[in-house]
Amino acid sequence: xxxxxxxxxxxxxxxxxxxxxxxxxxxxxxxxxxxxxxxxxxxxxxxxxxxxxxxxxxxxxxxxxxxxxxxxxxxxxxxxxxxxxxxxxxxxxxxxxxxxxxxxxxxxxxxxxxxxxxxxxxxxxxxxxxxxxxxxxxxxxxxxxxxxxxxxxxxxxxxxxxxxxxxxxxxxxxxxxxxxxxxxxxxxxxxxxxxxxxxxxxxxxxxxxxxxxxxxxxxxxxxxxxxxxxxxxxxxxxxxxxxxxxxxxxxxxxxxxxxxxxxxxxxxxxxxxxxx
Amino acid sequence: xxxxxxxxxxxxxxxxxxxxxxxxxxxxxxxxxxxxxxxxxxxxxxxxxxxxxxxxxxxxxxxxxxxxxxxxxxxxxxxxxxxxxxxxxxxxxxxxxxxxxxxxxxxxxxxxxxxxxxxxxxxxxxxxxxxxxxxxxxxxxxxxxxxxxxxxxxxxxxxxxxxxxxxxxxxxxxxxxxxxxxxxxxxxxxxxxxxxxxxxxxxxxxxxxxxxxxxxxxxxxxxxxxxxxxxxxxxxxxx
Amino acid sequence: xxxxxxxxxxxxxxxxxxxxxxxxxxxxxxxxxxxxxxxxxxxxxxxxxxxxxxxxxxxxxxxxxxxxxxxxxxxxxxxxxxxxxxxxxxxxxxxxxxxxxxxxxxxxxxxxxxxxxxxxxxxxxxxxxxxxxxxxxxxxxxxxxxxxxxxxxxxxxxxxxxxxxxxxxxxxxxxxxxxxxxxxxxxxxxxxxxxxxxxxxxxxxxxxxxxxxxxxxxxxxxxxxxxxxxxxxxxxxxxxxxxxxxxxxxxxxxxxxxxxxxxxxxxxxxxxxxxxxxxxxxxxxxxxxxxxxxxxxxxxxxxxxxxxxxxxxxxxxxxxxxx
Numbered sequence: 001x002x003x004x005x006x007x008x009x010x011x012x013x014x015x016x017x018x019x020x021x022x023x024x025x026x027x028x029x030x031x032x033x034x035x036x037x038x039x040x041x042x043x044x045x046x047x048x049x050x051x052x053x054x055x056x057x058x059x060x061x062x063x064x065x066x067x068x069x070x071x072x073x074x075x076x077x078x079x080x081x082x083x084x085x086x087x088x089x090x091x092x093x094x095x096x097x098x099x100x101x102x103x104x105x106x107x108x109x110x111x112x113x114x115x116x117x118x119x120x121x122x123x124x125x126x127x128x129x130x131x132x133x134x135x136x137x138x139x140x141x142x143x144x145x146x147x148x149x150x151x152x153x154x155x156x157x158x159x160x161x162x163x164x165x166x167x168x169x170x171x172x173x174x175x176x177x178x179x180x181x182x183x184x185x186x187x188x189x190x191x192x193x194x195x196x197x198x199x200x201x202x203x204x205x206x207x208x209x210x211x212x213x214x215x216x217x218x219x220x221x222x223x224x225x226x227x228x229x230x231x232x233x234x235x236x237x238x239x240x241x242x243x244x245x246x247x248x249x250x251x252x253x254x255x256x257x258x259x260x261x262x263x264x265x266x267x268x269x270x271x272x273x274x275x276x
Numbered sequence: 277x278x279x280x281x282x283x284x285x286x287x288x289x290x291x292x293x294x295x296x297x298x299x300x301x302x303x304x305x306x307x308x309x310x311x312x313x314x315x316x317x318x319x320x321x322x323x324x325x326x327x328x329x330x331x332x333x334x335x336x337x338x339x340x341x342x343x344x345x346x347x348x349x350x351x352x353x354x355x356x357x358x359x360x361x362x363x364x365x366x367x368x369x370x371x372x373x374x375x376x377x378x379x380x381x382x383x384x385x386x387x388x389x390x391x392x393x394x395x396x397x398x399x400x401x402x403x404x405x406x407x408x409x410x411x412x413x414x415x416x417x418x419x420x421x422x423x424x425x426x427x428x429x430x431x432x433x434x435x436x437x438x439x440x441x442x443x444x445x446x447x448x449x450x451x452x453x454x455x456x457x458x459x460x461x462x463x464x465x466x467x468x469x470x471x472x473x474x475x476x477x478x479x480x481x482x483x484x485x486x487x488x489x490x491x492x493x494x495x496x497x498x499x500x501x502x503x504x505x506x507x508x509x510x511x512x513x514x515x
Numbered sequence: 516x517x518x519x520x521x522x523x524x525x526x527x528x529x530x531x532x533x534x535x536x537x538x539x540x541x542x543x544x545x546x547x548x549x550x551x552x553x554x555x556x557x558x559x560x561x562x563x564x565x566x567x568x569x570x571x572x573x574x575x576x577x578x579x580x581x582x583x584x585x586x587x588x589x590x591x592x593x594x595x596x597x598x599x600x601x602x603x604x605x606x607x608x609x610x611x612x613x614x615x616x617x618x619x620x621x622x623x624x625x626x627x628x629x630x631x632x633x634x635x636x637x638x639x640x641x642x643x644x645x646x647x648x649x650x651x652x653x654x655x656x657x658x659x660x661x662x663x664x665x666x667x668x669x670x671x672x673x674x675x676x677x678x679x680x681x682x683x684x685x686x687x688x689x690x691x692x693x694x695x696x697x698x699x700x701x702x703x704x705x706x707x708x709x710x711x712x713x714x715x716x717x718x719x720x721x722x723x724x725x726x727x728x729x730x731x732x733x734x735x736x737x738x739x740x741x742x743x744x745x746x747x748x749x750x751x752x753x754x755x756x757x758x759x760x761x762x763x764x765x766x767x768x769x770x771x772x773x774x775x776x777x778x779x780x781x782x783x784x785x786x787x788x789x790x791x792x793x794x795x796x797x798x799x800x801x802x803x804x805x806x807x808x809x810x811x812x813x814x815x816x817x818x819x820x821x822x823x824x825x826x827x828x829x830x831x832x833x834x835x836x837x838x
Contacts, residue, residue, distance in 0.1 A: 045699060067541055073531065074538030121597055128603040129587065131542050164360040167330055168420070169350060174374040182364040212588040213541070220590045221560065223692050227783040244527075251524045258517065259364045259400045 047229045052236065055229040064218075069237065072203060072214040075131070079138025079206075080199050084192065087143040091150025095184070096176075108147060116140045117205050124209060134206040134214075141202035142195040149191025153184030186257055193249035200242050281306045281424065281456050282327070284482075287336035289322050296322050299336070300482045302475055304456060306423075309447070310485075311459040311467035314477030314513060320460040321357075323477070324428050327458060328354045340424075353422035355430040359409040361401040361416075368397040371415045380419075387415040390449055407438035414446060418453070425450060427459040431466065443470050464513075468506050476512050483512065551583035554752065557595045557607035558586060561711065561782055561792075563630045563737055563800060564608045567763040569777050576759050582752065592664075599624060605745055606756060611736050612665050615815045618833060619824040625746035626834040628757045628800055629807045630737030631764070634728030635795040636710030637665065637735040639673055640698070643721050647705060650677035650726055656704040657685040659694040663823060665735050666707040668814050671821060672731040673707075681821070709735050711784055714791040734810065739800075746835055754837055757800055764798035802837045 029049050035041050036048030043051075059065040090108065094101045119140065127133040157180050165179045207216025219234035221227075253260075282304040289297040297319040304310055312320050325331040326338060329349035338345040361370050371384040388394050391411040401409055410430050417425060427446070431439045447470050450457045461467050467474050468488055476483045486509060490501040554577070558564035567573035568586045577584045587604060589595040592613030598604040600622040608630070617624060639658070641647045647656060650673060660666040674681060687694075687703050691712060698706045699720055708716070716722050728734045739756070746753065767774050771793055779789040808831050815828040 042699060045696060067538075070534045070538035071541050072538070074535040074542065077531070077535040078539070124594075124597050124603065125601040128601065129598045130603075160356070160358060160360055161362065163330065164354075164356065167328055167348060167354055168373060168416075169348070170374050178365070178374065179362060182362070185364075208590050209594060212586075217588075217590075222783060223590075230783060248524060248527060248531075251520060255517070255521055255524065257364070259366075259402065 045228060047232065052229050052232045056233050059230070059233070068214050068218050072207065072216065073241075075134050075206065075214065076138060076199050076203050079135045079202065080142050080195060082135065083139030083142030084146040084195050086139070087146030087148075087191075087195070088150045088188070090143075091147045091152075092154060095151050095154025096180075105151075108144075112144045112148070116144075116202065120205070120209065129209055133209055134203075137206040137209075138199055138202045141198040145194040145198060146188075146191045149187050149194070150184065153187030153191075154180060156187070157183035186253070186260065189249065189253050189256065192252070193246065196245040196249055197242065200238060200245070204238070279306045280304070281308075281340065283337075283339040284323075284327075285337045285339065287323070287326065287333050287338060289319065289326065289331070289334045295334075295480060298480050300477075300480075301336075302482050302485070304458065307454045307456055309450060309457045309459070309470060309472045311461060311471035311474045312477055313461060313464055313467045313474060313509060316462055318477045319480055320462075320477055321428055324354070324426050324458065324460045327424070328352050328426050330354070349424070351422060352424040352426055353417040353420055354426045354428060355410070355413050355417050357429045357432055359401070359406075359413045359430075361409055361412055363401050366398050366400055367393060367404070367412050370401065370412055371419055373416060373419070375419065384415070384419060387418050388412075391415050391445065405438075406434050407442055410434070410442060411445070414449065418449065418455075423456060425455045425457045427457065427461075429461055432462075439466070446470070464506050464509050468502050468509070474505075474509060476509060478513060486512075551578065551581055553585060554582050554756075555585045555587055555603065555605045556756075557589050557598060557604040559589055559592075559595070559608065561778060562608045563739075563760055563764060563798065565781075566767045566774065566798065567760050569781070570763050570766055572766075573759050573763055577755070580755060582755075596622060596624075599740065599742055602742055602745070605749075606739055606741050606753075609738055609740055610665050611734070611738065611811060611814055612663060612668060612818075614738060614740050615811070615818060615828060615830075616663055616824065618815075618828050618830075619818075619826045623743040624740045624833065625743045626738055626803050626808075626811070626830070627741050627746060627753050627837070628739040628760075629803055630739070631797050631799040632728065632734035632736045633710050633796050634734045636713050636727070636792060637669060637733060638707070638709075638713065638724035638727035638731070639670070640706045640708055640713060640716055640720075640722050641704065641725050642701075643723055645704065647725060651679065652725075653677065653705060654679055654683045655685075657687050657702070659687045659689050659697055659703040659706040661690060661694070662688045665709060665733065667823065668817060669709075669728070669731055669733040669735070670707040671817055672733045673726050676726070676731055710796070711782065711788055711792040714788045715784060718785075718788055718791070732813075736807070736810065738811075743833070750835070750837065753835070757802060757837065760800040764800050767798040803834045804836070804838075805831075808834055 032046070033049050036043060036046065036051075047055075056065060090104065094105055094108075116137065120137065123133050123137055123140075127136055161179050161183060162175065165175045170178065203214070204216040204219070207214040208220045215234050215237055219231055222230035222234065280303050282302075284300060284302040284304075287297060287300045288295065300319075300323065302310075312323065314320050322331065326333050327345075327349060329345060329347055329352070340349065340351070367388065368381075368384055371388060372380060375381075375384070385394065385397065388397060391414055393408060393411055393415070396404065396408065401412070404412070413430065430446075431442050434442060443466060446457075459467065459471060469491065471488055472491060473485055473487055475485045486505065488502075488505055490498045490505070556564055558568065564586065574584045587598070589598070589607075592609050593616075595604065595607045595609060596613050596617040599607050600617065606627065614624060614626065639650075639653070647653060653674070658670060660670050670684075670686075671681070674683065687697070689697055689703075691708070694703070694706055694708070695712070695716070697703045698716070705725070706716070713724065717724070739760075741749075741753065771790075775786055775789045775793055778784070778793070779786045782789065812828075812830045815824065815830055818824040819827050
């Protein structure tokens with residue numbers, strides 16, 4: 001009986017823990033709705049959550065919402081792939097080659113400290129106002145976190161493991177795929193997670209450069225006409241997209257770094273006991 | 277008699293101004309189990325790393341099979357003080373490392389059986405105890421059929437009970453495969469329990485070697501002889 | 516458990532990629548016709564080109580003449596000026612202050628045409644129950660404006676009309692969204708602005724204009740500008756654009772209800788607000804003339820005198836009289 005009781009208690013505490021992160025957002029939304037219903041706030045300045053959602057549904061029915069979202073998603077993904085890929089390649093080259101490091105690293109470090117949003121006028125002058133300008137801005141934002149983390153990940157792989165690999169006659173390719181890359185992967189994935197965050201912030205700004213589509217456009221356009229419902233809707237969409245990408249990045253870590261999660265004693269193999 | 281595998285001739289090693297080893301000479305026969313004992317920082321590991329080809333000699337020569345050793349010693353495998361297992365690979369993958377085909381897989385499983393880890397092939401290193409991890413490392417070293425096994429204090433971090441078991445296991449496996457084994461240890465008892473011959477490193481050189489004919493014998497009289505030899509070695513080192 | 520997670524993440528990723536590819540497809544749709552000469556026109560929602568765009572006749576007529584018109588929407592005049600400076604936009608519809616600032620910073624642009632004014636919808640807003648009843652009451656008050664825009668010019672003119680000096684009020688420089696919050700919370704006493712924001716604030720905030728462009732002379736006129744080199748080589752195209760937009764403006768003046776309906780959905784403003792905006796202005800488009808240049812020159816002078824511009828501008832040197 002006692003066992004069942006503790007099991008129930010355990011289950012309950014797991015459920016409780018799982019719902020804990022949502023407690024504050026839900027609570028805030030509730031307060032917000034109540035505040036609107038009780039007219040504590042001016043509805044034109046802060047429309048109620050229900051208004052925001054109905055506005056979202058209206059935009060969805062018109063097809064505007066999903067079109068803008070998918071265009072934003074395209075720009076974000078293309079920017080991430082280009083910038084993240086470039087950052088990874090540069091980080092990799094500089095991580096393994098001392099000459100490349102001497103040649104590129106200080107230049108990249110200098111460029112890194114320029115806020116990439118300050119480059120908007122230059123990007124407009126060089127690349128115009130089309131899709132390429134927007135994607136480049138996102139790519140520029142994603143490049144540095146990926147570069148720094150790849151570079152750092154590769155250079156900080158335990159040299160003892162690399163020595164082991166060399167003395168066990170691993171080929172250059174195996175040395176990379178079996179030791180250096182997996183050793184750097186936790187740091188690289190951290191870079192990816194960071195790049196995903198930068199991706200969304202860059203995108204909002206990118207979409208103010210003569211855009212006629214995208215979530216960033218929707219929100220700046222709404223801003224011009226003080227359409228608070230749409231502005232708040234866009235903010236919520238960004239929050240959700242940000243959470244979604246973070247969720248994906250976190251699951252990447254769980255899947256690719258599964259060796260990190262399992263600790264001794266948590267083995268699922270019943271045979272693994274007392275056989276020392 | 278047995279053939280010489282390795283000749284270490286007047287080998288010296290210095291880092292900048294400070295000399296770690298000088299004029300060290302030792303010859304190792306094929307199939308022999310030799311232990312190198314001495315104070316920590318006395319150059320034991322340095323000598324081992326030179327035999328593995330992980331470090332160059334500053335002076336003198338290491339001759340293997342009549343050929344001067346240069347670069348990585350491909351017929352040798354090292355078991356390091358830390359297990360140096362790859363945490364992102366399971367036990368089987370760690371043993372196979374860069375090997376891929378089915379026969380090699382069968383061989384790896386066979387080796388894991390010999391080190392009594394057949395039930396752990398899918399586990400990750402973080403799930404294993406220190407002793408288990410060193411057994412994986414042993415299996416990994418044996419995968420390449422080395423002629424020379426270099427043990428760099430692999431049991432240093434284990435508790436006494438596990439140590440004893442591991443000493444027997446390593447000795448048994450090496451004997452079965454008749455692999456020439458070079459053990460570096462600071463534990464004289466371990467050296468006496470495992471090695472056929474014990475070399476003492478002192479004042480930065482090989483001071484002398486002592487034969488250990490009693491190893492492996494089970495009678496009480498032989499055990500006493502072992503203790504005698506241990507004491508003799510200790511006296512040599514401290515003198 | 517691990518498998519479920521893997522499948523779940525794969526599904527999410529697949530969906531993500533699918534949607535992104537759909538988005539890519541959407542951006543490619545207006546890739547355009549190759550045999551026609553491309554003309555890129557920059558506009559802002561609710562302006563003259565916007566009307567041409569929603570009416571649809573403009574693009575058709577231009578196509579018949581061998582031009583493929585691409586409309587590019589911009590969020591503000593400054594971004595449009597950047598695009599114009601880099602040659603990414605051939606014609607741009609702007610307010611009266613951005614081209615002056617752009618000229619002062621060295622952008623090579625030419626005034627091609629002038630649109631109507633928003634003189635009745637541009638001015639200084641106060642709450643109806645405010646103690647400010649006339650211009651002179653502004654003395655010692657806090658007034659919101661946005662630096663470098665028509666609102667600053669408007670305010671400078673209004674002070675002059677009222678016989679006040681620039682130091683008689685507290686200038687509060689805010690973006691329009693920040694200003695709207697500040698105004699509604701009473702952090703500022705008045706707000707210099709223009710339609711459709713004025714109409715919106717009048718209706719939602721129970722406010723009125725104490726002065727409009729008719730009194731101040733800050734008319735808030737629209738202009739069409741073009742990069743100087745482009746304007747030089749495309750005079751006949753410019754004439755076509757003026758001719759066709761003029762027709763669209765006539766249509767707009769005669770079809771208020773259609774325009775109001777469309778605008779209120781696109782701008783996401785209530786019909787009441789849009790109606791007020793539309794009814795108090797007359798849409799027009801015409802070639803540049805001396806009077807209009809004089810009007811624009813006045814802005815440049817006032818801005819220069821108040822150190823908003825660092826360079827003296829001669830507007831007539833940057834104007835094309837196409838008639």
